[in-house]
Amino acid sequence: MSPMPEESRVEAMRQIVEEILRCRRCGLWRGRRNAVPGEGSLEPLAVFVGEAPGYWEDLKGRPFVGAAGRLLDETLLSVGLSRKDIYITNILKCRPPGNRDPRPEEVKACTPFLDRQLEVIRPKIIVTLGRHSARYILSKAGYTISGITAARGRIYRAVFWDREVHILPTFHPAAALYNVRLRKYLEGDLKLLRRELEEQGLI
Numbered sequence: 001m002s003p004m005p006e007e008s009r010v011e012a013m014r015q016i017v018e019e020i021l022r023c024r025r026c027g028l029w030r031g032r033r034n035a036v037p038g039e040g041s042l043e044p045l046a047v048f049v050g051e052a053p054g055y056w057e058d059l060k061g062r063p064f065v066g067a068a069g070r071l072l073d074e075t076l077l078s079v080g081l082s083r084k085d086i087y088i089t090n091i092l093k094c095r096p097p098g099n100r101d102p103r104p105e106e107v108k109a110c111t112p113f114l115d116r117q118l119e120v121i122r123p124k125i126i127v128t129l130g131r132h133s134a135r136y137i138l139s140k141a142g143y144t145i146s147g148i149t150a151a152r153g154r155i156y157r158a159v160f161w162d163r164e165v166h167i168l169p170t171f172h173p174a175a176a177l178y179n180v181r182l183r184k185y186l187e188g189d190l191k192l193l194r195r196e197l198e199e200q201g202l203i
Protein backbone atom coordinates (compact mmCIF):
# COMPACT_ATOMS: atom_id res chain seq x y z
CA MET A 1 0.00 0.00 0.00
CA SER A 2 1.44 3.42 -0.85
CA PRO A 3 2.54 5.56 2.08
CA MET A 4 0.58 8.66 3.01
CA PRO A 5 1.95 11.86 1.47
CA GLU A 6 4.14 13.77 3.93
CA GLU A 7 1.62 16.57 4.42
CA SER A 8 -1.13 14.12 5.38
CA ARG A 9 1.20 12.28 7.74
CA VAL A 10 2.08 15.47 9.56
CA GLU A 11 -1.59 16.44 9.82
CA ALA A 12 -2.70 12.95 10.96
CA MET A 13 0.01 12.90 13.65
CA ARG A 14 -0.88 16.44 14.76
CA GLN A 15 -4.48 15.31 15.25
CA ILE A 16 -3.41 12.25 17.31
CA VAL A 17 -1.11 14.41 19.47
CA GLU A 18 -3.91 16.88 20.10
CA GLU A 19 -6.23 14.08 21.24
CA ILE A 20 -3.55 12.63 23.53
CA LEU A 21 -2.96 16.01 25.17
CA ARG A 22 -6.62 16.27 26.21
CA CYS A 23 -7.24 12.54 26.78
CA ARG A 24 -9.20 11.37 29.84
CA ARG A 25 -9.77 7.75 28.77
CA CYS A 26 -8.24 6.35 31.97
CA GLY A 27 -7.51 7.74 35.43
CA LEU A 28 -3.89 8.69 34.71
CA TRP A 29 -4.84 12.15 33.41
CA ARG A 30 -5.57 13.21 37.00
CA GLY A 31 -1.94 12.91 38.09
CA ARG A 32 -0.19 14.11 34.95
CA ARG A 33 1.64 17.37 34.48
CA ASN A 34 1.97 16.66 30.78
CA ALA A 35 0.91 13.86 28.51
CA VAL A 36 3.81 12.55 26.41
CA PRO A 37 2.64 11.72 22.90
CA GLY A 38 6.00 10.83 21.34
CA GLU A 39 8.33 12.54 18.91
CA GLY A 40 10.76 12.11 16.07
CA SER A 41 10.96 11.59 12.36
CA LEU A 42 7.73 10.70 10.59
CA GLU A 43 9.86 8.78 8.08
CA PRO A 44 12.08 7.03 10.61
CA LEU A 45 14.46 4.13 10.17
CA ALA A 46 12.57 2.50 13.05
CA VAL A 47 9.89 3.26 15.63
CA PHE A 48 10.92 2.68 19.25
CA VAL A 49 8.17 1.89 21.76
CA GLY A 50 8.85 2.25 25.49
CA GLU A 51 6.63 1.69 28.49
CA ALA A 52 5.36 4.96 29.96
CA PRO A 53 6.63 8.43 30.83
CA GLY A 54 8.64 8.79 34.03
CA TYR A 55 9.28 11.84 36.20
CA TRP A 56 11.23 13.92 33.65
CA GLU A 57 9.06 12.96 30.71
CA ASP A 58 5.92 13.99 32.64
CA LEU A 59 7.60 17.28 33.54
CA LYS A 60 8.75 18.08 30.01
CA GLY A 61 6.06 16.39 27.92
CA ARG A 62 8.76 14.62 25.89
CA PRO A 63 9.71 10.92 25.75
CA PHE A 64 12.97 9.51 27.10
CA VAL A 65 14.49 12.75 28.38
CA GLY A 66 15.70 11.34 31.73
CA ALA A 67 18.56 8.99 32.59
CA ALA A 68 17.09 6.05 30.63
CA GLY A 69 16.82 8.32 27.59
CA ARG A 70 20.45 9.35 27.91
CA LEU A 71 21.54 5.72 28.03
CA LEU A 72 19.40 5.00 24.98
CA ASP A 73 20.98 7.96 23.12
CA GLU A 74 24.49 6.77 23.99
CA THR A 75 23.70 3.23 22.87
CA LEU A 76 22.18 4.47 19.61
CA LEU A 77 25.30 6.55 18.98
CA SER A 78 27.52 3.57 19.70
CA VAL A 79 25.96 1.78 16.72
CA GLY A 80 26.05 4.86 14.51
CA LEU A 81 22.40 5.87 14.90
CA SER A 82 20.75 8.82 16.62
CA ARG A 83 17.41 10.06 17.87
CA LYS A 84 16.96 11.98 14.62
CA ASP A 85 16.73 8.67 12.79
CA ILE A 86 13.84 7.31 14.82
CA TYR A 87 10.36 8.01 16.11
CA ILE A 88 9.96 7.24 19.81
CA THR A 89 6.85 6.84 21.90
CA ASN A 90 5.39 4.70 24.66
CA ILE A 91 2.61 2.23 25.38
CA LEU A 92 1.12 4.69 27.90
CA LYS A 93 1.17 8.40 27.20
CA CYS A 94 0.75 9.50 30.85
CA ARG A 95 2.94 8.72 33.85
CA PRO A 96 1.65 6.04 36.23
CA PRO A 97 2.01 7.14 39.87
CA GLY A 98 5.42 6.23 41.27
CA ASN A 99 6.32 4.69 37.87
CA ARG A 100 4.30 1.57 38.68
CA ASP A 101 3.61 -0.95 35.92
CA PRO A 102 0.89 -0.11 33.41
CA ARG A 103 -2.46 -1.67 34.31
CA PRO A 104 -4.36 -3.72 31.70
CA GLU A 105 -7.22 -1.19 31.58
CA GLU A 106 -4.73 1.64 30.99
CA VAL A 107 -3.03 -0.29 28.20
CA LYS A 108 -6.44 -0.97 26.67
CA ALA A 109 -7.48 2.68 26.90
CA CYS A 110 -4.22 4.13 25.60
CA THR A 111 -2.93 1.78 22.90
CA PRO A 112 -5.42 2.89 20.23
CA PHE A 113 -3.24 6.05 20.11
CA LEU A 114 -0.10 3.96 19.58
CA ASP A 115 -1.85 1.88 16.93
CA ARG A 116 -2.82 5.06 15.07
CA GLN A 117 0.70 6.50 15.37
CA LEU A 118 2.15 3.30 13.93
CA GLU A 119 -0.40 3.30 11.15
CA VAL A 120 0.54 6.87 10.18
CA ILE A 121 4.25 6.04 10.10
CA ARG A 122 4.02 2.43 8.89
CA PRO A 123 7.57 1.63 9.98
CA LYS A 124 9.42 -1.34 8.51
CA ILE A 125 11.04 -1.98 11.90
CA ILE A 126 9.63 -1.60 15.41
CA VAL A 127 11.99 -1.81 18.38
CA THR A 128 10.25 -2.56 21.67
CA LEU A 129 11.87 -1.48 24.93
CA GLY A 130 11.00 -3.65 27.91
CA ARG A 131 8.47 -6.39 28.53
CA HIS A 132 5.25 -4.35 28.42
CA SER A 133 6.04 -2.97 25.02
CA ALA A 134 7.25 -6.33 23.70
CA ARG A 135 4.15 -8.07 24.98
CA TYR A 136 1.79 -5.55 23.40
CA ILE A 137 3.46 -5.23 19.99
CA LEU A 138 4.27 -8.94 19.62
CA SER A 139 0.73 -9.92 20.63
CA LYS A 140 -0.58 -7.83 17.74
CA ALA A 141 1.51 -10.08 15.51
CA GLY A 142 0.24 -13.26 17.17
CA TYR A 143 3.25 -13.98 19.36
CA THR A 144 3.01 -14.73 23.09
CA ILE A 145 6.15 -14.17 25.14
CA SER A 146 7.09 -15.57 28.51
CA GLY A 147 9.38 -12.67 29.41
CA ILE A 148 11.72 -10.12 27.92
CA THR A 149 14.93 -12.04 28.68
CA ALA A 150 13.79 -14.97 26.56
CA ALA A 151 12.15 -12.86 23.87
CA ARG A 152 14.80 -10.20 23.22
CA GLY A 153 17.55 -10.09 20.68
CA ARG A 154 15.86 -11.56 17.64
CA ILE A 155 13.69 -10.40 14.82
CA TYR A 156 10.00 -11.37 14.75
CA ARG A 157 8.15 -11.11 11.45
CA ALA A 158 4.68 -9.61 11.33
CA VAL A 159 2.30 -8.42 8.66
CA PHE A 160 0.86 -5.01 9.47
CA TRP A 161 -0.80 -2.74 6.90
CA ASP A 162 -0.46 -5.49 4.27
CA ARG A 163 3.31 -5.50 4.45
CA GLU A 164 6.08 -7.26 6.30
CA VAL A 165 7.21 -5.52 9.46
CA HIS A 166 10.13 -6.67 11.61
CA ILE A 167 9.88 -6.41 15.38
CA LEU A 168 12.99 -6.37 17.55
CA PRO A 169 12.40 -6.63 21.30
CA THR A 170 15.16 -5.52 23.64
CA PHE A 171 15.63 -4.60 27.28
CA HIS A 172 14.30 -1.33 28.58
CA PRO A 173 17.21 1.12 28.99
CA ALA A 174 16.01 1.84 32.55
CA ALA A 175 16.64 -1.83 33.39
CA ALA A 176 20.12 -1.52 31.89
CA LEU A 177 20.74 1.58 34.03
CA TYR A 178 20.24 -0.42 37.19
CA ASN A 179 21.72 -3.69 35.98
CA VAL A 180 24.93 -2.81 34.19
CA ARG A 181 25.28 -6.35 32.86
CA LEU A 182 22.26 -5.78 30.63
CA ARG A 183 23.97 -2.95 28.74
CA LYS A 184 25.94 -5.27 26.49
CA TYR A 185 22.69 -6.97 25.46
CA LEU A 186 21.02 -3.64 24.74
CA GLU A 187 24.02 -2.64 22.65
CA GLY A 188 24.12 -6.02 20.89
CA ASP A 189 20.42 -5.73 20.07
CA LEU A 190 20.89 -2.26 18.60
CA LYS A 191 23.77 -3.65 16.53
CA LEU A 192 21.28 -6.19 15.23
CA LEU A 193 18.98 -3.26 14.37
CA ARG A 194 21.82 -1.67 12.43
CA ARG A 195 22.50 -4.91 10.52
CA GLU A 196 18.81 -5.22 9.76
CA LEU A 197 18.69 -1.65 8.44
CA GLU A 198 21.71 -2.37 6.27
CA GLU A 199 20.23 -5.60 4.96
CA GLN A 200 16.99 -3.83 4.06
CA GLY A 201 19.02 -1.16 2.27
CA LEU A 202 17.62 1.51 4.59
CA ILE A 203 21.06 2.84 5.50
Ligand code: URA
Pocket residue numbers: 050051052053054057062063064065066068069090174
Ligand atom coordinates in the same frame (compact mmCIF):
# COMPACT_ATOMS: atom_id res chain seq x y z
N1 URA B 1 10.73 5.08 30.26
C1 URA B 1 9.83 4.85 29.27
O1 URA B 1 9.38 3.73 29.07
N2 URA B 1 9.45 5.86 28.53
C2 URA B 1 9.91 7.10 28.69
O2 URA B 1 9.50 7.97 27.94
C3 URA B 1 10.86 7.31 29.70
C4 URA B 1 11.25 6.29 30.47
